[in-house]
Amino acid sequence: MLNRVTLIGNVGADPEVRTLENGVKTARIRIATTERYFDRQANETKEHTEWHTITLWRNLADVVDKYIRKGSQIYVEGPLRTREWTDKENNRRVSTEIMADELKMLGRRSDSTQNSTSTPASTQSAPTHAPASSPAPAPAPSIPADDPDDLPF
Secondary structure (H helix, E strand, C coil): CCCCEEEEEEECCCCEEEECCCCCEEEEEEEEEEEEEEECCCCEEEEEEEEEEEEEEHHHHHHHHHHCCCCCEEEEEECEEEEEEECCCCCEEEEEEEECCEEEEECCCCCCCCCECCCCCCCCCCCECCCCCCCCCCCCCCCCCCCCCCCCC
Protein backbone atom coordinates (compact mmCIF):
# COMPACT_ATOMS: atom_id res chain seq x y z
CA MET A 1 0.00 0.00 0.00
CA LEU A 2 1.07 3.55 -0.62
CA ASN A 3 0.20 6.75 1.23
CA ARG A 4 2.18 9.53 -0.45
CA VAL A 5 1.22 13.10 -1.36
CA THR A 6 3.21 15.37 -3.68
CA LEU A 7 2.32 19.07 -3.87
CA ILE A 8 3.71 22.23 -5.40
CA GLY A 9 2.10 25.37 -4.07
CA ASN A 10 2.48 28.79 -2.55
CA VAL A 11 2.69 29.41 1.18
CA GLY A 12 -0.35 31.42 2.32
CA ALA A 13 1.07 32.85 5.57
CA ASP A 14 4.35 32.91 7.45
CA PRO A 15 5.04 29.51 9.08
CA GLU A 16 3.99 28.71 12.63
CA VAL A 17 7.12 27.33 14.28
CA ARG A 18 7.25 25.94 17.81
CA THR A 19 9.75 24.18 20.00
CA LEU A 20 8.20 21.55 22.24
CA GLU A 21 9.16 21.06 25.89
CA ASN A 22 11.50 18.22 24.90
CA GLY A 23 13.36 20.57 22.52
CA VAL A 24 11.93 19.14 19.28
CA LYS A 25 11.06 21.80 16.71
CA THR A 26 7.87 21.59 14.65
CA ALA A 27 6.45 23.83 11.93
CA ARG A 28 3.05 24.17 10.34
CA ILE A 29 2.42 25.86 7.01
CA ARG A 30 -0.59 26.24 4.76
CA ILE A 31 -0.07 26.08 1.01
CA ALA A 32 -2.43 26.80 -1.84
CA THR A 33 -2.53 24.75 -5.02
CA THR A 34 -4.53 26.07 -7.93
CA GLU A 35 -6.01 24.10 -10.80
CA ARG A 36 -6.76 26.08 -13.95
CA TYR A 37 -9.28 24.80 -16.48
CA PHE A 38 -11.31 26.08 -19.40
CA ASP A 39 -15.08 26.18 -18.93
CA ARG A 40 -16.54 25.71 -22.42
CA GLN A 41 -20.06 26.72 -21.39
CA ALA A 42 -18.87 30.03 -19.93
CA ASN A 43 -16.10 30.31 -22.56
CA GLU A 44 -13.55 31.34 -19.93
CA THR A 45 -10.64 30.02 -17.93
CA LYS A 46 -11.50 29.30 -14.31
CA GLU A 47 -9.45 28.47 -11.23
CA HIS A 48 -10.05 26.19 -8.28
CA THR A 49 -7.78 26.64 -5.25
CA GLU A 50 -7.29 24.02 -2.55
CA TRP A 51 -5.60 24.73 0.80
CA HIS A 52 -3.34 22.12 2.38
CA THR A 53 -1.89 21.95 5.89
CA ILE A 54 1.71 20.76 6.02
CA THR A 55 3.41 19.66 9.24
CA LEU A 56 7.20 19.41 9.43
CA TRP A 57 9.42 18.19 12.26
CA ARG A 58 13.00 18.62 13.46
CA ASN A 59 15.47 19.50 10.65
CA LEU A 60 12.72 20.32 8.14
CA ALA A 61 11.12 22.64 10.71
CA ASP A 62 14.52 24.39 11.02
CA VAL A 63 14.66 24.88 7.24
CA VAL A 64 11.10 26.26 7.21
CA ASP A 65 11.91 28.60 10.10
CA LYS A 66 14.97 30.00 8.30
CA TYR A 67 13.87 30.17 4.68
CA ILE A 68 10.10 29.87 4.12
CA ARG A 69 7.81 32.91 4.20
CA LYS A 70 4.37 33.87 2.93
CA GLY A 71 4.40 33.66 -0.88
CA SER A 72 7.26 31.14 -1.06
CA GLN A 73 6.72 28.47 -3.68
CA ILE A 74 7.56 25.00 -2.37
CA TYR A 75 7.47 21.32 -3.29
CA VAL A 76 6.54 18.94 -0.47
CA GLU A 77 6.15 15.18 -0.20
CA GLY A 78 4.94 13.00 2.61
CA PRO A 79 2.17 10.78 3.92
CA LEU A 80 -1.34 12.02 4.54
CA ARG A 81 -2.51 11.93 8.17
CA THR A 82 -5.96 12.49 9.62
CA ARG A 83 -6.44 13.32 13.27
CA GLU A 84 -9.49 13.94 15.42
CA TRP A 85 -9.97 15.99 18.57
CA THR A 86 -12.62 17.79 20.60
CA ASP A 87 -12.38 21.58 20.62
CA LYS A 88 -13.04 23.96 23.54
CA GLU A 89 -16.76 24.05 22.72
CA ASN A 90 -16.87 20.23 22.87
CA ASN A 91 -17.28 19.87 19.09
CA ARG A 92 -15.65 16.94 17.29
CA ARG A 93 -13.07 18.24 14.80
CA VAL A 94 -11.14 16.46 12.06
CA SER A 95 -7.95 17.63 10.35
CA THR A 96 -6.15 16.13 7.36
CA GLU A 97 -2.54 17.19 6.87
CA ILE A 98 0.61 16.18 5.04
CA MET A 99 3.45 15.06 7.32
CA ALA A 100 6.25 16.30 5.06
CA ASP A 101 9.42 14.25 4.87
CA GLU A 102 10.77 16.06 1.81
CA LEU A 103 10.84 19.78 1.06
CA LYS A 104 12.20 21.69 -1.92
CA MET A 105 12.16 25.45 -2.15
CA LEU A 106 11.27 26.63 -5.64
CA GLY A 107 11.39 30.00 -7.34
CA ARG A 108 14.16 32.34 -8.33
CA ARG A 109 16.99 33.20 -5.99
CA SER A 110 15.79 36.80 -5.98
CA ASP A 111 12.49 35.63 -4.46
CA SER A 112 13.54 36.65 -0.93
CA THR A 113 15.81 33.93 0.44
CA GLN A 114 14.49 31.08 -1.68
CA ASN A 115 16.83 28.48 -3.06
CA SER A 116 16.30 24.83 -3.86
CA THR A 117 16.94 22.19 -1.24
CA SER A 118 15.90 18.63 -0.70
CA THR A 119 15.86 17.55 2.89
CA PRO A 120 14.87 14.03 3.87
CA ALA A 121 13.50 13.76 7.40
CA SER A 122 16.68 12.08 8.67
CA THR A 123 19.19 14.61 7.31
CA GLN A 124 19.49 18.31 6.66
CA SER A 125 21.36 19.73 3.70
CA ALA A 126 22.40 23.29 3.10
CA PRO A 127 20.31 25.20 0.59
CA THR A 128 21.68 25.12 -2.95
CA HIS A 129 20.74 26.58 -6.30
CA ALA A 130 18.31 24.64 -8.45
CA PRO A 131 20.03 22.76 -11.29
CA ALA A 132 19.93 24.47 -14.68
CA SER A 133 17.80 21.60 -16.00
CA SER A 134 15.01 22.29 -13.49
CA PRO A 135 11.71 23.19 -15.10
CA ALA A 136 10.48 26.73 -14.66
CA PRO A 137 8.22 27.05 -11.62
CA ALA A 138 4.50 27.17 -12.27
CA PRO A 139 2.84 30.58 -12.09
CA ALA A 140 1.92 31.55 -8.56
CA PRO A 141 -1.69 30.77 -7.71
CA SER A 142 -3.88 33.56 -6.53
CA ILE A 143 -4.43 33.22 -2.81
CA PRO A 144 -8.10 33.70 -1.94
CA ALA A 145 -8.98 35.73 1.12
CA ASP A 146 -11.29 33.01 2.45
CA ASP A 147 -8.60 30.66 3.78
CA PRO A 148 -10.39 28.55 6.42
CA ASP A 149 -7.54 28.35 8.91
CA ASP A 150 -9.39 27.49 12.09
CA LEU A 151 -7.43 24.34 12.89
CA PRO A 152 -5.40 24.13 16.10
CA PHE A 153 -1.65 23.64 15.93
